Amino acid sequence: MADLSEAIRTALLTGDKRAKVMATRALVRDWRKGRLPGGFTVSMPDSPAWPDGLEVLPPGRMPKRGKGGNARNRIALWHSLAHIEFVAIDLALDIVGRFGAEMGDAFIADFLGVAADEAMHFALIDRHLATMGAGYGDLPVHDGLWQSAMDTAHDAAARLAIVPMVLEARGLDVTPATLNRVRSQGDSRGAAILQRVLDDEIRHVSAGASHFTKVCVQRGIEPKNHWKRLVKTYFRGVLKPPFNDSARLAAGLSRDLYAGIA
Template structure:
């Protein structure tokens, strides 16, 4: 099996637990050389949309119930469920970039995004275990269906994919997660806070990979990274870049304020 075939297998697997199992198995096989290299462009082709289980019910973001405060068990459950849904999508986004763009890129590109997929699978599994501790499970609550839009909008362009997914969406996770950690610790949920701290720290390496490969693509295209990223964000990201930014964590990823500060809202 090639790494692209493995990636498409994950993308076409609906059951979340099996998606996690396959992701971790294929990542280990890639690291040990048990999986073959990337074949030239062609089949198997990644799907436009990954397979999904019957639950959770997927809704448009505007139709989601209002967020509850993290102080109650119900509020913490809703928070962890929402984060688990993000991590499930992140598994598929990582495998999609391998399948869609890996051919023709250096091996290090696939090394990085297979590792990201492995991390996201580990995160999802960790959050599911936390949901079980809270008496719930993934699929028990509705989830919003806007997360895959970034993939569809950037399926034609690696620079755009890197600009939006790791360098907007994952970078935003670096901004908002520390407050979630503080809120969970304030209500005595150290287990939940510890899980989010692991996710936050891993996401720094994911943003770093996005920045590294975005700059690689820009170098190959002979275009300047900062204005190119800003133009791609203006074109492909409709939500606007919101302050405040976690500059400490972004700097650890090598993602300087010169990229995002000039085009941020406010």
């Protein structure tokens, strides 16, 4: 019988969008029901599989997205959101497969839950794209999110500091404005999807912050200053306002944590 790491590796190397969602849901369900042994016998791939024909560009070469409410701009917006959630499936799976043996059962449970959430988010968004006559894979995407994962593949603390506590936390900042724009366009279904994503992302960032603190304490390192050092070392962008302080605080990120390096 395959163990947890083998099931995760298989899901990561599944490129078809629907098959990846189904493989992720199945492994999380099997692990929760005790049908999947919790061993870590195989390594994680350097890169996950994505859909055949998906055009992947460097972040700097991505076409600029318009902000108007016409059909083309709406499709571009939702396609971008779909890609974020699709890569988020791989990020959540990889963090478990790569660091689960070191970090323990609570970490595994939290981030398998994140993986299941991201699979659900992607499925909802891809179905919403279908109502516009589009689907994930129709437009170019970039690999910046996965590059951040590879930059931090050697250290659980670095991965937690960058992926949940910077990249996902940025989603807490920008999603409310996107939600308001979608609502103003009369897209009530899209607004409901974004509200669900925002609510779930608060929990995801909270899990990241909590486990980051735990690993720092285990290593005898002061969390706040270590997080700032890791961000300066591994985050390629710039932390800049506006920040959604209330959502960040709900996720365990105090303003004094990130304000000093914004």
